Structures are given as C-alpha cells and as structure tokens.
Amino acid sequence: xxxxxxxxxxxxxxxxxxxxxxxxxxxxxxxxxxxxxxxxxxxxxxxxxxxxxxxxxxxxxxxxxxxxxxxxxxxxxxxxxxxxxxxxxxxxxxxxxxxxxxxxxxxxxxxxxxxxxxxxxxxxxxxxxxxxxxxxxxxxxxxxxxxxxxxxxxxxxxxxxxxxxxxxxxxxxx
Amino acid sequence: xxxxxxxxxxxxxxxxxxxxxxxxxxxxxxxxxxxxxxxxxxxxxxxxxxxxxxxxxxxxxxxxxxxxxxxxxxxxxxxxxxxxxxxxxxxxxxxxxxxxxxxxxxxxxxxxxxxxxxxx
Numbered sequence: 387x388x389x390x391x392x393x394x395x396x397x398x399x400x401x402x403x404x405x406x407x408x409x410x411x412x413x414x415x416x417x418x419x420x421x422x423x424x425x426x427x428x429x430x431x432x433x434x435x436x437x438x439x440x441x442x443x444x445x446x447x448x449x450x451x452x453x454x455x456x457x458x459x460x461x462x463x464x465x466x467x468x469x470x471x472x473x474x475x476x477x478x479x480x481x482x483x484x485x486x487x488x489x490x491x492x493x494x495x496x497x498x499x500x501x502x503x504x505x506x507x508x509x510x511x512x513x514x515x516x517x518x519x520x521x522x523x524x525x526x527x528x529x530x531x532x533x534x535x536x537x538x539x540x541x542x543x544x545x546x547x548x549x550x551x552x553x554x555x556x557x558x559x560x
Numbered sequence: 561x562x563x564x565x566x567x568x569x570x571x572x573x574x575x576x577x578x579x580x581x582x583x584x585x586x587x588x589x590x591x592x593x594x595x596x597x598x599x600x601x602x603x604x605x606x607x608x609x610x611x612x613x614x615x616x617x618x619x620x621x622x623x624x625x626x627x628x629x630x631x632x633x634x635x636x637x638x639x640x641x642x643x644x645x646x647x648x649x650x651x652x653x654x655x656x657x658x659x660x661x662x663x664x665x666x667x668x669x670x671x672x673x674x675x676x677x678x679x680x
Contacts, residue, residue, distance in 0.1 A: 451633075451669055458631045458649070543609040544632065547670025554671065 412528040413477065419534065420474035421483070421525060422541060423463050425517045426456040428487040432506070432513070435491055442503045448510070448555050452548065459541055466537055487513075503559045507552055514549035518542060601625050601654070604675065606634055606647060611667075611675035618657055618679045625654045634673065639664045 413421065433452035440446055467474055490509055497505055521542045529535040599621035605612040607629040618624070626636050628647040636653065637644045642663060643655045657663075657679045667673035 455632050455669075462631065540608045543672065544670065547609060547667070547672045550671040551669060 413479070413525065414475065415529060415531050415534055416472050416475035417477045417479070418525050418529050418538070419463060419467055419472060420476055421479050421520070422538060423460055423474055424480040424483055425520075426460045426463075426541075428483060429510075429513065430456045430460075431487065432491065432494075432509070435494060436502075436506045439494075439498065439502050440506065442500075442559060444555050444558050445503045445507060448507070448551060451551070452510070455544060455548065459537075459544060462537060462540075466533055470531060470533065472531075472534075500559065504556075507556045507559050510552040511549060511556055514545050514552060518545050518549060521545070599623060599656070603627050606630060606673075609670055609673060611636075611665075611673055614675060614677045616678065618677060620658055620660055620679055621656065622679070623654050623656050624677060625652050627652050633669065635668045636665050636675075637668045639666065644668075 430453050433449035433456075436445060436449035437453075440449070466472075494502060494505055494509070521538055526535060526538045526542065529538055599619065601623045602615045602618055603625045604614055605627050609630065609632070611626075614624070626634075626645075626647050628634055628649060628651055631649045633649055634647045635645060636647060636655065640663070642659075643665075645653045645655060647653045657677065660679050663677045663679065665675050665677065
C-alpha cells in the first residue's frame, strides 16, 4: 500500500475535500478487502453511536439501516475471502480510516440533541462520498479478482444509495 | 322455524367478524394480498442493489411481484404515493396495478435504485 494512498484516505476522511490519490502503488486484493471491510465496520460503529445518542426517528432509522447493510456486505466480503483463501491485509489506508473515524466519534460524543443529529448525518454524507470516491477511482480499478471486483461494484451501488439517503436525511435535520 | 334464520344470522356475523382483518389487508395495496388478485402476476427481480427492468404488457388488475435476491432490505415506493412496500431480504412482495399509466418508483433506503412500470 502506498503511503500516499493511506495518507490521502486519512486526510479525506477528516476533511472530505480534495481528490483521492491516484497513481502510485496499486493496493493488492488482500489490502483492498481489508480497506472495504474496515470502511464498513467503521460506519457500523458510527451508527451504533447514533443509536445510543439520538432520539430523532429519521436519524435512528438511518443508523439502523447502516448497521444492517454494512454488516450484511461485510459478511459477503468475509465469505468471499474465505472462498478465495485470501487473508485481508492491514495497511496504512485502513489504519488512517480507523484513526480518522475514532477522532470523529470523539468529536460527536461532545454533542447532543439536534447538534449531534446534524453532525452525524453530515459526516455520513461526507464519509460515504469519500469511500465511494475511493472505490471508484482506486479500489475497483485495482482489484484483480473478478469476484472481488463484482462485490466492490455492488458495494459501491449500495454506498451510493446510502449517500443519497443521508443527503435526504440531512434536509430533515437542518 | 323462526330460530333457524337467527342461528344462521349469528354464524354469518361471526364469519364476517373473523374475515374482516383479511379483507382489510387484501384491500391495502401496500401489503401482500391475503387472496390472489385477479389478473396475471409479473415478476421484477431485485438484485445487486438494482431493480430489473419491468416487463411489458401489464394491464390494470395485473400484479407486480418484486423478488428481492439481495441480502439487504429494499422498498418499492411509488413517486406519486400509489404504493410503498418494504421488500425484506430474500422475500417477495406483491402490489396490484389498478390504473393505466406510467408509474415511477424507487427504493427509499437506496434512492439511487429506480424503476418504471407501464400499465396499458
């Protein structure tokens, strides 16, 4: 995994501005699997925080969906890794994502009520935008195994749906 | 002789009371009808976070059956409020098309999933 890719992912996760790193070293399939799995797990953690802290019906429904969808797609990813005899490999991008998500959870923990709801949904829009950009420009083009590529493409469609759903939810928590 | 009609009337009333909930479910096009609707049944497969293109030749009174092959829950939601049904992962849900027209729908959970049904 290129250091540039990892750093760009971490920076984007925090700022959500700019372009995802292109070029440089291509991530391997085990690294791609790890990044995709980590991205899903981190969104489940964010949703679990929202379910603890929010009383807003729309926000809670969205968070419950994130838990269900990301856990389901991560199960598909694990099953595929098992079938292909691939061990997901930790890497700088996964580490950067986890670090940025931890910082975001700490930031959100200081909020409550409508301020939390607004910040959580805004971060969901930004987070999905970042992950979708990464899938489109780096992870899917870099994947060599056809089944992994297909799963990532389904994941992209799913996460693009989440991004749109979050954008709609953002209008109701203004 | 006079007691027989009374007994039958009581049975009919009891029968109506027991059947009432099913009648309500069948009338609600947002739920799977309790009894098969008149007309033909057309399937639309939901797979990989996409609605398959709707079949052609749908007429008023025909039924659309969405078959969700994904492991994610979806909805089929009419853009004009005609129907709004949840399609659980791995399940099928039916809606009767009652009117002639072109009807656009989407998934509320994944709004990038869209479809169009033409009833002629």
